[in-house]
Amino acid sequence: MQTIIEFANTIFSPLINLGAAPMMFILITLFALLMKVKFSRAVEGGLKLAIALTGIGAVIDILTGNFAPALKDFVKSTGIELSITDVGWAPLATITWGSAYTLFFLLILVIINIVMLLMNKTDTLDVDIFNFWHLSITGLLVMYYSNNLFLATILVTVLGVMKFINADAMKPTFNDLLDMPDSNPTTTTHLNFMLNPLIMLFDKIFQKLFPFIDKYDFDAAQLNEKIGFWGSKFAIGVYLGAFVGLLGQQPVQTIFTLAFIGGVALELFSVVGTWFIAAVEPLSQGITNFLSAKFQGRKFNIGIDWPFLAARPEMWAAANVIAPIMLVIALFLPGNGILPLGGIIAIGLTPALLVVTRGKIMRMIIIGTIMVPVFLWSGTAIAPFVTETAQSVGAFPAGLESGALITHSTLEGPVEKFIAIIVGRLGESFTLKNILIAVGSLTAYIGLFVWYLKEMKKRNAEYARQKEDVDAA
Secondary structure, eight states: OHHHHHHHHHHHHHHHTTOHHHHHHHHHHHHHHHTTOOHHHHHHHHHHHHHHHHHHHHHHHHHHHHHHHHHHHHHHHHOOOOOEEEOOHHHHHHHHHTSTHHHHHHHHHHHHHHHHHHTTSOOEEEOOOGGGHHHHHHHHHHHHHHOOHHHHHHHHHHHHHHHHHHHHHHHHHHHHHHTOOTTOOEEEOOGGGGGHHHHHHHHHHHHHHOGGGGGGOOOHHHHHHHHGGGGSHHHHHHHHHHHHHHHTTOOHHHHHHHHHHHHHHHHHHHHHHHHHHHHTHHHHHHHHHHHHHHTTTOOOEEEEOGGGGGGOHHHHHHHHHHHHHHHHHHHHOTTOOEEOSTTOSOTTTHHHHHHHHTTOHHHHHHHHHHHHHHHHHHHHHHHHHHHHHHHHTTOSOTTSOTTOEEEOTTOSOHHHHHHHHHHHHHHHOOOHHHHHHHHHHHHHHHHHHHHHHHHHHHHHHHHHHHHHHHHHO
C-alpha cells in the first residue's frame, strides 16, 4: 500500500502544485475524455469547475476578511471561544476536489457501483459525480490521522455500499412525497441521507412516547409564504452579518457593512454552488452513457443530487426555524468552537428530516434541534483537518490569520466524520483500546443502519399496500 501511496504522490504532486483550479481543470477534462465525452464538452466542464473553484475562493475571502476582525473582538469581549470560521459547504468541496485522492476514491466508488449493479445488489446508477466529494472527505480524514490509504479505501468502500443500498430503500418514499410514478427513476445517493438511521431512531421514540406532537403540525407552505423575503438567503445573510457586528461591539457603520456583506456572501455561495454541479454534468453524462451501454435493457434508479426534493416546503420552513435555534445552541454548547455562518441554512440536515418524518413539520423541527449539536461537534472536530488541507492545496481564505481554523457547521455526514476520525486513529496506532473503539463504533453504526433498512422495508410495503388500495378504488 505504501508503494501505491508513493506512486500516487509521484503522479499527482506536480498537478497539486499547480493549485486547485488548474489541477481540476486538467483532471476533469481528461477524465471526461476517457468517458468518450466530446472534446469541447469535456473542456467546458473542466473550465466551469476551475471558474467555480476560483469564484468560491473569492467569496470566502470577502466574507472571512470582513467578518474576522468582528469575531476576534467578540472573543476578546466575552471569552466565548467561537473562533473557528464557518465557510459553508462550497469551500469544502473546493478543498476536497483540490486533493488528487478524491479522483482515486471516485474511481473506487464507480467500480463499486458497477459491481453492485452486476450482482443485483443495487438498482441505483449513481450519476451524482460532484457529490462524491462528501465520501472523499471521510477517506481524507483517515489519511490525515494515519496516512493509511488502505484503511481509507476500506471505509470509503463500506460507506459507498451503504449509500447505494439506501438510495434504493428511499425510492418509494420519494415517489410518495413528490407524487412520482413508479416509472420515474429519480433517487439520490447524497451522503446527507446517511443520517436517516439516527433520525429514525428519534422519530420512533417520538412516535411511541410523544405522538400528540403531530397535532400541532402546521402548513409549511403558508409559513414560507408569510415569511417571504425575510426568510431568503439575502435576508438571513443580513441578519448574520448584523449579529456578528453586534457580538463584536462594532461601530454602527461596520455593522451595516457586515450585514450587507453577509447577504451578498450567502446568496453567492448558492449561486456559485450551482456552477460546481453544472461543471461535472458532461462527465456525469459520459459515465451514464458508458454504463447504459453496458447494461442495456436493465431498469435503473438514477441517483442525482437531493434538490429535486426542494419543492417540498417543509424543508425550508424547518430550516428557517432551526437557523436561529442553531445560533443560540452554538453560543452555549460545550465543546463547540463554531459560530454558524456559511452553514446556517441547514441543507445538510433538513432533506433527511423530510424523508424520515414524511413531512411532519413539528417532528422535523424538534429532531432537527436535537441533531444540531452533532453537526457542531463534528464541524469542530474536523476543523484542523480542513484547515491544513486547505493550506496544502492553496485554498485557505486570504482574509484570515495564519493560525485561524476553518470548517463547515452543517456539513453532510457528521456521524461518518466521527467514524473516519476513529478509523484514522486506529491506523495511527493499533492499540487494543483503539481497536475496541473502532470495532464498537462500526458495529453500532452498521447495526443501526441494518435496523433502519428493516424499518424502511416495512414502511415501503405499507406504502405499496395503500397505493394498491387507492388504485383498486
